[in-house]
Amino acid sequence: MDGIDILIVVGRVVATFVLLLLVTIINVWLERKVVADMQNRIGPLRAGPWGILQTVADGLKLFFKEQVMPRKAEMGMFVLAPFLAVIPAFLIFTNVPWGRPFSIGGREVILQGADLNVGLLAILALSSMAVYAVVLAGWSSGSKYPLLGGVRAAAQAISYEAAMGLSMVAVVMFSATTGEAGGTLSLAELVARQNGTFGDVFPAMDAVLRFVPRWNLIPQFVAFGVFFIAIIAETNRAPFDLVEAEQELVGGFHTEYSGMRFAMFFLAEYVNIFSMCALAATLFLGGWNGPTFEGAVPALVSAVLPTVWLLVKTYVLIFAFFWIRATLPRLRYDQLMNLGWKRLIPVSLAWLVVSMVALGYRSWGLPWA
């Protein structure tokens, strides 16, 4: 590893972070516009063309605002909590490959913050970390509504993390049978195994299946459903936003936060939405896989197209987030718990067993044969 390698690492990490910040700025604006459209309103339109700089304006405003510190707050934790929210949010996305690897001057460059061989585990660990921020913010505020929000966050995160993890297991198990090297938790490898179409798997029906991309979504559709619901709950979005429930908890865990500290929670939420949707696209929708029209278009275009495909898939999911938020009312607390423990976890466990049996049959045939 020489200086150029280090430069490449720094470059791709910076590129990942810049991408994340850019899409977050867009996403905040996009959500306001989409929800405004669904409510027959206009939405932000003053800052920049179509109000696209609204997020920048809001960020600048928050940057210069006073940061109020409640008298009863636990000072250290109160100051630390926003950072605990932002750091895992950014780190989760560093595991997601956002473009096709390419080689330049004999060096392989991956478009990913870091290709961990335990990428999925790292993501699960980091998303569990994120809940500490909410719990600590709620507790350290020294105020009743934030405390309630923090308690809710803890319960909700535990309930839905289990379902999310179980649906990931099904995907990992499925993709273990598709590669030669056996099971993997590396996201880059998981994406590579979704390359091609189902025509490659079933050559007999190639005429039809060649148009069906080899996404994990198709064999693992139940896992996708559970995963999608779980990530909505994990990012504390409507209809699972009991943590910040404006109407009952006056904003929940961030009631006492203002200025830049509040902005960091806000940033973390939107970074999480993007990272989780990108993760769902990576696990179930083939990641950056997609037609690149090699040879038909300039080389630069076909090099950028994989990133575009990932963004398109991610934004379809993000739009679904917005759409659901604009539509569904918030679940009651016991409904949330029931849905998590009595529905999603049994469903994902049952689906895990079904996938296991199906994959075992494909690998070894009937046990008595």
Next chain:
Amino acid sequence: MAGCFDGGTRLSVLGVAVGVIAEIWKGLKVTGRQMVRTVAGSGLVTIKYPDEFREKPQRFHGRHVLNRYPDGMEKCIGCELCAGACPARCIYVRGADNPPGEPRSPGERFGYVYEINMLRCIFCGLCVEACPTEAITMTQLFEMSTTTRDDAIYTKTELLMDPDGSVPHMFPSDPLARMEELATADGWLRATAPSGVAAYEGVAAWQGTPAAADWAPEPGQEHADG
């Protein structure tokens, strides 16, 4: 949706899942339809204020104005009936005898001091109804925010229209100042309006104000009166 999450349902897991998804889809269709309508341009219910303005109802209760007769005489006779009628007690009037030789109003007395505290005013229009000479009426101007409390107390300088019929604006240089709102009269239903009396059927019992100007007839009326 009832029974989907209560745990006591006898339905199968699959049946519940299908039912829940069907109900959710029903809701998503509503928001989706509204979004398509808004993007297509037909569903929008808000406007780009202050770039665009809504046309207000003709009898909108906006800022007050003290009127003059067409010959330039003030209509206010300083009777204080408006102050008495005001439920918010925001009007202060002090009448004075007309100076001999150069009368300000056709009566004996005129409104020497006339102040309205716009912070207290509830824009009910009772002062307008109480006024025996139609001296005080309302306009369509509603952008009246000020940066100090003192500015919200309107005196005769701001309230009284000029002899040519134009109404002074508190902040004429303000980007939101729209003089046409001040010049647009609310409808003024006469206190003696004989509503329901057969003999007055078809007779316009409505008068546009400020009376110094020539007003268009109200919608539904053939000609303006006043």
